[in-house]
Structure formats: structure tokens, C-alpha cells
Amino acid sequence: MKILLNELKKFIDLDKITIDKLIESLNSLSYEVEYYQRIHNLKSKSFIKLAKVISCKKHPNADKLSLCKLETNNKEYQVVCGAKNIREGQTVIHALPGSIINDHKLEVKKIRNVLSYGMVLSIEELLNLDKNIIDDQEKNNILVLDNRISLKNNVFDLLKIDDYLIEISILPDRIYANSYQFLAKELAAFLDLKLLDQEEKNIKFNPEINLDLKEKDLILTNKAVSLATANAILNSNNKVKTPFEIKLLLYLNNIKPKNNILDLIYYFRLIYGLSIYEVEKNQKYQFDGQIINNKIDIFNKYFKENKIDETKNISFVAISSTKKENVLGIDDDKLDFMARQNIKGTEFSQVNLLKNFLYYGKKFDYLKSYTDIIIKNKIINDFTNEIKTIKLEEEFLENYIGEKINLYDVLEKLKIIGFNYIKEKELWKIPNYRFNLDHKQDMIEEIIRYYKIENIQSKKYPITKEFIKIENNKYFIEKVSELLISYGFNEAKNYSFVNNNEFNEYNLWDIKKPIFLNQKYNLKNNILRNSLLKGLLNSHNLNYKNNFEDIRLFEFANIYFSDQEDDFKLTLGLIFDDKITYKLDQNIENQEYSPLLVGNKIIKDILNILGLKTEKYLTYKEIKTKEDIFNKAQAVEVYYNNKLIAYFGELSPKILRAKKYIRIDKIKAHLYYLEMI
Numbered sequence: 001m002k003i004l005l006n007e008l009k010k011f012i013d014l015d016k017i018t019i020d021k022l023i024e025s026l027n028s029l030s031y032e033v034e035y036y037q038r039i040h041n042l043k044s045k046s047f048i049k050l051a052k053v054i055s056c057k058k059h060p061n062a063d064k065l066s067l068c069k070l071e072t073n074n075k076e077y078q079v080v081c082g083a084k085n086i087r088e089g090q091t092v093i094h095a096l097p098g099s100i101i102n103d104h105k106l107e108v109k110k111i112r113n114v115l116s117y118g119m120v121l122s123i124e125e126l127l128n129l130d131k132n133i134i135d136d137q138e139k140n141n142i143l144v145l146d147n148r149i150s151l152k153n154n155v156f157d158l159l160k161i162d163d164y165l166i167e168i169s170i171l172p173d174r175i176y177a178n179s180y181q182f183l184a185k186e187l188a189a190f191l192d193l194k195l196l197d198q199e200e201k202n203i204k205f206n207p208e209i210n211l212d213l214k215e216k217d218l219i220l221t222n223k224a225v226s227l228a229t230a231n232a233i234l235n236s237n238n239k240v241k242t243p244f245e246i247k248l249l250l251y252l253n254n255i256k257p258k259n260n261i262l263d264l265i266y267y268f269r270l271i272y273g274l275s276i277y278e279v280e281k282n283q284k285y286q287f288d289g290q291i292i293n294n295k296i297d298i299f300n301k302y303f304k305e306n307k308i309d310e311t312k313n314i315s316f317v318a319i320s321s322t323k324k325e326n327v328l329g330i331d332d333d334k335l336d337f338m339a340r341q342n343i344k345g346t347e348f349s350q351v352n353l354l355k356n357f358l359y360y361g362k363k364f365d366y367l368k369s370y371t372d373i374i375i376k377n378k379i380i381n382d383f384t385n386e387i388k389t390i391k392l393e394e395e396f397l398e399n400y401i402g403e404k405i406n407l408y409d410v411l412e413k414l415k416i417i418g419f420n421y422i423k424e425k426e427l428w429k430i431p432n433y434r435f436n437l438d439h440k441q442d443m444i445e446e447i448i449r450y451y452k453i454e455n456i457q458s459k460k461y462p463i464t465k466e467f468i469k470i471e472n473n474k475y476f477i478e479k480v481s482e483l484l485i486s487y488g489f490n491e492a493k494n495y496s497f498v499n500n501n502e503f504n505e506y507n508l509w510d511i512k513k514p515i516f517l518n519q520k521y522n523l524k525n526n527i528l529r530n531s532l533l534k535g536l537l538n539s540h541n542l543n544y545k546n547n548f549e550d551i552r553l554f555e556f557a558n559i560y561f562s563d564q565e566d567d568f569k570l571t572l573g574l575i576f577d578d579k580i581t582y583k584l585d586q587n588i589e590n591q592e593y594s595p596l597l598v599g600n601k602i603i604k605d606i607l608n609i610l611g612l613k614t615e616k617y618l619t620y621k622e623i624k625t626k627e628d629i630f631n632k633a634q635a636v637e638v639y640y641n642n643k644l645i646a647y648f649g650e651l652s653p654k655i656l657r658a659k660k661y662i663r664i665d666k667i668k669a670h671l672y673y674l675e676m677i
Contacts, residue, residue, distance in 0.1 A: 011184030051094035080116035
């Protein structure tokens with residue numbers, strides 16, 4: 001998702017937050033920032049000016065070019081222009097000689113034997129956009145502004161394109177955050193900022209950059225009327241243009257503008273996270289406590305009577321009335337009439353559509369509307385679902401987040417994003433859009449996300465045999481991870497808790513049933529993973545599908561053998577290609593045929609981390625056990641001072657074939673496994 005900073009500031013006061021602080025905050029909230037930059041990305045702003053077209057005539061030596069005189073900075077310039085829409089008297093954007101447009105520096109040069117001093121810019125050239133997403137009417141045209149605009153205005157301030165553009169990656173389990181409204185709420189909770197009062201805001205579009213819009217289409221007040229939503233076929237004769245401000249947001253998110261109705265849908269989905277429901281028979285919608293049922297039948301009837309193909313692109317129908325109650329108790333005839341008017345698109349001005357969208361965005365809120373898209377199989381959507389709760393005792397909470405952070409502070413933060421707390425029952429009400437929160441630990445992780453892990457001062461874990469083992473493993477894992485990363489490996493991180501279905505033939509151990517550990521991490525009856533292979537294979541698959549040839553992954557896992565909490569063993573899985581051997585030792589001949597060299601190097605370095613010398617004490621022998629796990633030709637038993645300490649080798653085809661959708665002949669990397677005894 002691509003975010004405009006100024007658009008985000010409409011929801012939250014970020015004036016005192018630097019761009020670096022904002023980027024850091026987004027990363028801390030698990031939204032990985034891919035990059036941030038100015039929208040225009042131009043290196044020659046001082047050469048881009050507003051200009052008046054003094055005269056415009058046909059080029060003497062070219063049929064498709066115009067020869068224009070422009071007034072820029074109180075000087076006249078001759079410019080050759082190829083746009084069809086340039087006319088005398090227009091206010092345009094002039095790139096003077098010295099400008100760098102699309103990485104090309106403009107100079108005074110002859111075009112068909114006539115000198116041209118720079119060029120007149122289109123929106124595509126100004127923002128360096130992909131031609132495929134440009135509005136068809138703008139693709140070969142220059143950007144024309146109101147001729148009443150003072151030429152002293154700064155182009156970038158006028159068009160608001162000197163703004164920061166931030167691209168973030170949103171993980172699948174956080175898809176609900178795919179809107180400005182919700183990102184603002186997340187940042188408000190994280191940075192302890194207040195959200196701006198949207199009730200006092202009007203949406204205004206600048207008439208100076210929207211010549212084709214009337215005054216009534218440029219100002220949206222918040223006196224919103226009611227609406228209902230449904231799917232319908234768009235057959236629009238509406239000639240109202242889409243405001244530049246909306247087009248800009250669509251362009252920057254690689255969305256091609258279509259018409260004012262569809263553009264508004266995309267715009268409000270980006271801003272408010274509005275969903276367009278897949279309306280089906282028996283699906284229920286609730287507005288102000290009442291349910292509208294099966295109204296889509298009327299639309300279906302209308303489609304059949306008018307022979308409209310229902311398989312075409314789905315769009316939006318806004319059903320407007322002067323009183324909110326009319327939507328809730330609307331009769332079929334009136335609904336049918338309104339559907340006809342909206343499908344034709346002749347009765348709607350821009351402002352009416354915007355009012356309806358804004359009302360919907362504020363009334364039902366993004367938090368209550370997006371689950372229906374994610375969970376498509378639910379017949380009853382998130383408006384009618386019962387609220388999910390998680391019991392989280394205050395003592396339990398204090399153990400994890402420490403005494404300095406009190407429950408009131410936690411509640412105030414989480415309230416912003418839709419959580420609530422019933423103190424007498426010690427229950428947290430979970431908003432329905434957070435369908436992935438089920439356990440206490442999930443809630444703890446959510447709380448930690450808003451406080452940052454370094455600010456959490458939990459109580460010290462009691463010193464037990466298990467604690468010592470975990471702490472030692474933690475230190476060991478950190479050191480070995482640093483080592484493997486220096487070799488060019490990436491860590492494959494997979495969830496530790498799995499469901500019953502994952503305990504099957506993919507396991508590396510003879511355990512066929514899941515292990516339940518009572519009170520493990522204070523979670524009752526959670527199942528801990530006892531298989532390493534599944535996660536590694538999944539990570540390999542993802543890389544293979546994305547055509548990453550150099551696949552070098554590692555993962556640590558605690559393998560549990562029983563329900564005893566200290567009965568586990570630390571294991572390490574590796575996936576790598578032959579190329580990595582060159583990095584480890586460039587002096588060994590035929591190393592491309594010796595992937596075990598990787599294991600030899602890694603095992604020696606691991607023993608050095610443990611403080612053990614390897615020169616005389618480390619030996620390898622042919623593997624005699626675990627033949628069902630390893631490829632015998634590429635596996636060894638590892639001995640230290642004549643004592644068996646580990647197994648290392650390539651996983652056998654039998655193990656790999658357990659994952660039915662993996663083609664052995666297509667795997668471009670070795671899958672190796674190290675078991676430390």
C-alpha cells in the first residue's frame with residue numbers, strides 16, 4: 001500500500017512527528033516500509049513553473065505539433081508541444097531548459113527546424129507514472145489548470161505533490177489495516193496521539209485544478225444522508241469528472257481511473273477501508289440494529305427484465321433518501337425505482353455520492369466492515385457476529401508487561417483500535433476484524449506491539465531446569481544465527497504452535513500424535529510443533545515459486561518428545577544450493593560435488609562457539625542409524641572425542657515425497673538437517 005503523508009494527516013496530527021520517526025513507528029507496528037520519497041521524485045523543482053499560453057498555432061513543419069508562446073517568470077518562451085488539448089489562454093506547467101524529466105535533461109533544441117525552450121508537462125511526466133494506468137483522456141494531453149491562477153504559485157504546493165509517498169508491506173494477517181483510517185488509529189495508539197475529529201471536517205476539492213467540476217461537486221459537507229450497499233452492473237452515463245486529488249491517490253496506488261463512480265469506490269476503500277459486499281441470497285446486512293434481507297432479489301429482477309448481463313464487472317449502487325429511516329424500512333417499489341436511477345447514473349452528482357460514502361465510512365466504520373471480505377464463506381457477516389472475548393487476568397498481564405505499564409494505559413491504547421475490557425470479568429472484547437486473535441498470548445503480543453518490546457519489563461522467570469535450558473539455547477541460537485547469516489543464509493521463521501493436522505507423516509520423528517503441554521507459556525493445552533521439516537519445505541516452496549534461485553535458509557526448532565516440559569531437543573534445519581560452497585572455501589577442488597563441505601564448516605564453527613577445539617577431536621563416520629531420514633550417501637555421524645554428538649546430512653527422498661506437492665526433480669537446493677545430541 002502506498003500512503004500520502006498529507007492524506008494521513010487528515011486523521012491524525014503528525015506535525016510534530018518527523019518523517020524518520022513515522023517510518024520507525026510503522027516498522028515497529030509490523031508494517032514493513034519498503035521506501036519513502038517525495039511524490040514527484042524530480043531533481044529539478046526550480047525549473048518547473050506555471051505558465052500562460054499566450055498564443056498557439058500549428059507547427060509550420062509538422063501536422064501533429066503546435067508552436068506555442070508561453071509566459072513564464074515574466075518572460076516569453078517558444079515551446080513546441082504535441083498535446084492535442086493545448087489552447088491559447090490556458091494555464092499550464094512549463095518545464096524550462098535544465099529540467100530533468102524521466103531522467104532526461106531538457107535543453108534548448110530544434111524540433112522540425114524550430115527552437116523549443118523546454119516542454120509543457122502532462123500528469124504522466126510530472127509524476128513519472130506508468131502509461132498503462134493514466135486516464136485515457138489524459139494520456140496524450142497536458143495538465144490544464146484554471147486560467148485565474150497566479151503564475152507566482154508554486155506548482156508543487158498547488159498540486160500538493162511535494163508530499164511524502166510511503167510504501168508499506170502489509171502482512172496477510174493484518175490485511176484489515178489496508179486504509180488510511182485504520183493506519184491513523186494504529187499510529188495514534190502507538191505514538192499516544194489523538195485522532196482528529198472527522199465530524200468537523202469537510203472534504204474540499206480545489207477548483208483551480210478541477211476545471212470540469214461545478215461548485216456543488218467540489219465541497220462535501222458532513223451532513224450525510226443514509227445509504228444501503230449492493231452489487232450491480234454499472235451502466236453510467238454520468239459525465240461528472242473525477243477530482244484531481246482522487247486521481248492522484250489512485251495513480252500512486254497503480255489504479256487506473258475509470259469514471260467518477262468507480263473512482264470514488266476505490267478512493268474510499270483506500271481512505272476508509274470500505275468494502276463492496278458480495279451480495280448473495282440469504283446474506284444479511286444490518287443497519288442501526290435492523291436487518292435488510294434479500295433486497296438483492298429486486299436488482300436481479302431488474303437485470304432480467306432489462307436483459308443486463310450479471311456476469312460483467314461488478315460496481316456499486318448507492319441508494320439515497322432524505323431520511324435515514326427510509327433506508328431501513330424501504331418498500332420494494334421505491335427500492336426498484338432508486339436502483340434504476342442509480343444504475344443509469346443520471347441522477348447523481350459528485351457530492352451526493354461522496355456524502356453517502358462518507359456517512360457509511362463514519363457510521364459503520366472500517367473496523368466493522370472488512371471481515372466480510374476476508375472470511376468469504378460466512379453467511380452472516382461481521383455486523384451480526386457475536387463479539388469474541390479473551391480472558392486475560394490482570395496478574396497474568398502484569399507478569400508479561402511489567403508493573404510500569406498499568407491496565408488503564410493499555411485499555412486507552414486498545415480502545416482506539418476497537419478493543420474493550422470488562423473489568424469485573426477480566427474479559428477483553430475482541431473486534432471482529434481481528435479474526436486471528438484467539439489466545440492469551442495473542443493478546444499479549446498485541447499489547448507489546450503498541451509499547452515496543454524494549455519497553456516491556458516483565459517479571460523474571462523462575463530459575464528452573466527448563467529455564468536454564470531455554471536460556472542456554474537462546475544464547476546458542478543467537479550466535480549460530482549470526483554465523484549462518486554471515487555465510488549468506490536467511491532465517492525461515494515459522495509459528496511454533498500448530499494444529500492436529502500438521503502432526504503427520506512429514507515429521508522427522510516417530511511421534512505421530514500431537515504433544516499437549518499443560519500450562520506451557522501459561523497457555524493451557526497448546527500443541528507445540530514437533531516437526532521441523534514442514535516449515536522449511538514451505539519456505540523453500542515460497543522461494544521457488546518466486547523464482548529465487550539462490551535458496552539458502554535455516555531454521556531452529558525445539559523438538560518435544562513427551563509432555564515433560566524439559567524433554568525437548570534443539571534442532572537445526574538447512575536448505576542451500578551448491579553455490580554457497582564457493583563462499584566457504586574457494587581452495588577445494590570439485591567443491592560443487594561436495595555439499596557436505598558446508599556441513600563440515602558449520603559444525604566446526606558451532607563447536608568453536610561452544611568453546612570446543614576441533615583439530616584433533618572432531619571426526620565423521622558413515623551413518624548407521626536414522627536411514628529413513630537421511631540420504632546415506634550424503635550424511636554422516638558426527639563424533640567429538642569419540643563420542644557421538646550429532647547427525648548431519650541430506651534429507652532422504654522418502655521424507656521429501658511425504659510432501660506430495662513437492663517435485664523432487666524441481667528442487668534446486670539441498671535440504672540438510674543437523675540434530676545435536
